[in-house]
Structure formats: C-alpha cells, structure tokens
Amino acid sequence: MVSRVIPVDPFDLVIFGGTGDLARRKILPGLFRRFRAGQMDAESRVIGAARSDLDVDGYRAMVREAIAEFDPASARDSEALEAFLGRLGYVVVDAMGETGWDDLEREVNSDRIRAFYFSVGPRLFGELAERLHKHGMADHDSRIVVEKPFGRDLESAKALNATLAQHFHEHQIYRIDHYLGKETVQNLMAVRFGNTLFEPLWNSQYVDHIQITVAESVGVGGRGEYYDRAGAVRDMMQNHLMQLLCLIAMEPPAKFEPDPVRDEKLKVIRALDPVEPGDVVRGQYEASSDAPGYNEQVENQGSTTESFVALKAHVSNWRWAGTPFYLRTGKRLKARASEIAVVFKDAPHSIFGAEAGRHANILTIRLQPNEGIELGVTIKEPGPGGMRLIDVPLDMTFAEALGPDDADFPDAYERLIMDVIRGNQTLFMRDDEVEEAWAWTDPMIAEWEARGEPPLPYASGSSGPDEALALIHRDGRHWREIKP
Numbered sequence: 001m002v003s004r005v006i007p008v009d010p011f012d013l014v015i016f017g018g019t020g021d022l023a024r025r026k027i028l029p030g031l032f033r034r035f036r037a038g039q040m041d042a043e044s045r046v047i048g049a050a051r052s053d054l055d056v057d058g059y060r061a062m063v064r065e066a067i068a069e070f071d072p073a074s075a076r077d078s079e080a081l082e083a084f085l086g087r088l089g090y091v092v093v094d095a096m097g098e099t100g101w102d103d104l105e106r107e108v109n110s111d112r113i114r115a116f117y118f119s120v121g122p123r124l125f126g127e128l129a130e131r132l133h134k135h136g137m138a139d140h141d142s143r144i145v146v147e148k149p150f151g152r153d154l155e156s157a158k159a160l161n162a163t164l165a166q167h168f169h170e171h172q173i174y175r176i177d178h179y180l181g182k183e184t185v186q187n188l189m190a191v192r193f194g195n196t197l198f199e200p201l202w203n204s205q206y207v208d209h210i211q212i213t214v215a216e217s218v219g220v221g222g223r224g225e226y227y228d229r230a231g232a233v234r235d236m237m238q239n240h241l242m243q244l245l246c247l248i249a250m251e252p253p254a255k256f257e258p259d260p261v262r263d264e265k266l267k268v269i270r271a272l273d274p275v276e277p278g279d280v281v282r283g284q285y286e287a288s289s290d291a292p293g294y295n296e297q298v299e300n301q302g303s304t305t306e307s308f309v310a311l312k313a314h315v316s317n318w319r320w321a322g323t324p325f326y327l328r329t330g331k332r333l334k335a336r337a338s339e340i341a342v343v344f345k346d347a348p349h350s351i352f353g354a355e356a357g358r359h360a361n362i363l364t365i366r367l368q369p370n371e372g373i374e375l376g377v378t379i380k381e382p383g384p385g386g387m388r389l390i391d392v393p394l395d396m397t398f399a400e401a402l403g404p405d406d407a408d409f410p411d412a413y414e415r416l417i418m419d420v421i422r423g424n425q426t427l428f429m430r431d432d433e434v435e436e437a438w439a440w441t442d443p444m445i446a447e448w449e450a451r452g453e454p455p456l457p458y459a460s461g462s463s464g465p466d467e468a469l470a471l472i473h474r475d476g477r478h479w480r481e482i483k484p
C-alpha cells in the first residue's frame with residue numbers, strides 16, 4: 001500500500017530559533033522528509049531566524065549536518081538534500097531588539113502562505129508576536145506556531161494568550177502539542193469513531209478503568225534549568241497526558257474539524273473533578289551506579305521538583321462516572337514507553353468455572369515505541385486439557401499491517417507543520433483548552449507547595465515510587481508493566 005501525498009500550497013516558513021536543538025533535531029529533518037515526499041512545493045522556502053551570526057551558506061551547512069545526524073537515511077539522498085538546502089534562507093534576528101527585522105520582512109514573500117514557528121524560549125513568544133505585528137508580517141493570513149511550555153500556570157497562560165491575541169486572531173495561532181500529531185493518536189479517533197464495534201462499549205458500564213503512561217528512560221540531562229522550574233506536572237501532565245485523556249474521554253464530535261473536536265475536548269477538562277491530595281504521588285529519581293540523581297543534575301541541590309507523578313482522575317459526567325483514569329509520567333523509568341490502555345470489565349459471569357481463569361479485554365494504544373493498537377482477546381488455550389482461557393493480542397501494529405511504505409509515516413512534527421500550512425487547527429490546542437488545563441493542575445500544585453512535602457525518592461530504572469503502585473493497588477487494580 002503506498003501513501004498518498006497531497007502537496008500543500010507554496011509557503012514561507014520562518015523558524016525563530018532555527019539554530020536551536022528542536023529545529024535541528026525535529027523541525028528541519030521533518031521538513032526535509034516532507035520535501036522528499038513531494039509534499040512541500042518546490043517554490044516554498046524555510047527561513048531560519050536566530051541570533052547566531054551566520055550567513056545563508058553557514059546555515060545550510062548547519063542544516064546539512066543536522067539532517068545527517070538526526071535522519072542519516074534521508075540524508076543519503078544527496079540530490080534531494082541539495083535541492084532542499086537551496087530552499088533555505090537565514091536572517092540574524094534579535095527577538096528582543098530591532099536587529100534583523102527589516103531583513104526578515106524583505107525575505108518573506110507576501111504572496112505565499114506565511115508561517116512563523118516560535119521555536120525559542122517562552123519568554124520570547126510575546127516579543128516575537130509584537131514585532132511581527134509592528135513589521136507588518138501579522139496580516140490576516142499569516143500563522144504563528146507556538147511551542148510549549150504555554151505558561152507555567154493559569155495566570156501566565158492567560159497573560160500569554162492575551163498578548164498573542166493583541167496581534168493575531170485565534171485562527172492564526174497554532175499551539176503545538178506534538179503528541180497530537182502522532183499517527184496512533186489520530187488512529188485512536190479513527191478506531192473510536194470509524195467502527196461501530198467500540199463506541200457502544202466506550203463508557204463506565206463496560207470500561208473498568210483507563211491508564212495513560214508516558215515513561216521516559218532518560219533523566220533531565222541538559223534541560224535541568226528549565227525542568228527544575230517546571231516538574232512532571234507542568235512539563236508533561238498539563239499538556240500531553242491531558243490531551244490524550246481528552247481524546248479518549250470526549251464525546252463524538254459532529255465533525256472531524258477544529259472547533260467541534262476542541263469543543264468536546266474542552267468539555268472533558270471541565271468535567272474533571274479536582275484531584276484529591278491522597279490521589280497524587282510525586283517522585284524524584286535517585287542516583288544509580290552509572291547515572292547521577294536528579295538533585296545532582298539541577299542547580300538547586302535541595303530541589304523538591306518532581307520528576308515523576310502518578311494520579312487518579314475522575315471525569316464526572318454520564319459517560320465516565322465510576323471509571324477512574326490513572327495517569328503517570330516520569331523520567332529515568334524502566335523504559336521509554338508510552339501507551340494508553342482501556343481496560344474493559346470482566347465478563348459478568350464465567351461459564352467455564354474458576355479454574356479456566358478470567359481475562360479482561362484491554363485495548364492498548366501504543367504511542368512509542370512501535371506505534372500501534374492492540375486488542376487483547378480471550379480465547380481457549382489450544383490443545384487438550386479442558387477449557388483454559390488465554391489472552392491473545394489482535395495486533396494492529398502499523399508497520400506489520402500496512403507494509404514498509406506506509407510504516408514510513410510522517411513524524412508528529414512534520415505532520416503538524418503541514419497542518420499549519422493547510423490551515424487546519426484540529427490537532428492544535430485552543431486558548432480556552434490550555435487555560436482550563438492549567439485551572440485543573442494549579443490547585444493540585446498549590447496544595448503540595450503549601451504542604452511543602454518533598455517528592456518520594458525512586459530508583460533509576462524502576463517504575464517510580466512504590467506509593468505509585470499502591471495508588472492503583474488499593475483499588476484492586478495494577479499498572480501495566482513499563483516495557484520497551
């Protein structure tokens with residue numbers, strides 16, 4: 001099966017922070033893949049804009065190196081790479097001052113779609129919006145892409161929304177959450193709303209509970225300074241995990257279009273009960289024999305920032321009353337593994353007797369690694385010996401089911417950037433969604449800050465603190481194993 005690639009209209013994409021880590025690792029290699037796939041029009045341009053004192057040749061050399069490092073397989077297509085590098089421009093720009101803005105204005109072509117990717121630190125988001133406006137680049141058709149973190153609490157998120165709104169309309173603002181660009185996450189919606197099989201069962205009558213795990217095996221690394229001011233709730237829970245929760249829990253939108261989808265997600269966040277203090281476990285990883293502990297990687301040695309959080313959430317509406325959502329995320333855990341598991345209730349009565357065993361159906365949506373969807377189905381264990389039941393997976397791993405061509409999916413960033421050019425905001429967060437998400441996490445954070453309780457230590461390479469296991473055990477349930 002070969003994917004259909006629909007080219008987008010010609011565009012000029014300016015990447016503020018075009019020399020930074022995110023641009024080099026994700027944005028530029030992603031754009032190159034879209035270029036190779038024929039999705040990026042041959043006239044379109046990508047313009048790096050950053051403080052580094054480079055000329056366009058220097059920038060091209062930097063991008064060539066970045067693509068060779070982060071996507072060596074694509075970089076081997078040297079003809080395409082040279083053609084792509086030919087589409088690059090570079091302007092030295094200071095977001096905080098006047099340097100370079102006139103040059104940038106000359107560089108972007110007003111006949112094409114203009115998109116400005118804010119891949120810089122969050123303190124510059126407002127400055128960039130203001131200067132784009134001042135220099136006449138905030139016309140009705142231009143778009144801005146805003147990276148995370150979008151604020152650090154409700155108040156700062158509101159202030160940032162207000163600043164952006166002074167210069168751009170909401171339909172021009174693309175708040176990126178790359179989890180929403182993942183193939184599987186969109187497939188979750190296809191599975192839910194494209195089949196009659198699941199939706200009738202998608203409620204508290206049939207679903208026992210839902211687990212969302214986003215586990216990382218790495219520590220804070222070089223991001224210690226930012227991370228220590230944020231922590232797992234601000235860095236991951238408020239955005240990525242909540243977005244996943246929304247997609248799992250939302251009512252069917254009337255259409256797969258930006259506002260119908262985002263309206264339904266917003267209703268989920270508004271239906272969330274405040275989290276009980278006893279339903280949250282915070283942790284911080286300790287040193288291991290071969291890696292430093294959290295406290296050795298951040299400047300503040302006595303830091304009480306959490307690198308792990310697990311919590312139980314309740315969506316208080318007709319569909320989900322009585323079905324808990326268990327969410328956890330953390331660093332330096334057993335493996336890099338992210339999944340959503342919808343755990344259905346046991347069959348109401350076993351006709352096979354206790355010795356046959358009972359198994360709940362589990363629908364697993366794996367985000368990484370090996371993106372795919374798997375449904376655990378109970379069957380008879382083959383062979384003689386009576387009726388014993390076992391679980392077998394109906395595996396919908398994309399690479400296996402669809403063949404190698406389709407397994408070469410655009411990665412989340414490239415898909416989302418193409419959506420920006422198409423003007424499709426379905427997979428981007430709206431202002432009210434972001435604010436409501438902070439309104440839910442703020443009281444939780446304020447509560448533990450007021451208590452001043454430090455996070456619980458956990459061993460590197462573990463599943464987090466034992467108390468996180470107890471959080472779900474006490475309800476007679478257990479976490480799924482974190483495995484690569």
Ligand code: NAD
Pocket residue numbers: 016017018019020021022023049050051052093094095096118119120121122124147148149
């Ligand atoms: P980085 O520090 O590697 O790069 C910052 C970039 O901003 C550089 O190109 C620098 O030249 C430019 N810059 C800094 N000050 C400037 C100024 N005054 N005017 C113009 N340009 C200026 O940062 P990064 O890791 O690439 O992150 C960029 C943004 O993306 C941040 O908001 C970060 O939170 C977000 N983000 C990054 C990652 C990641 O994996 N790196 C993941 C998710 C979100």
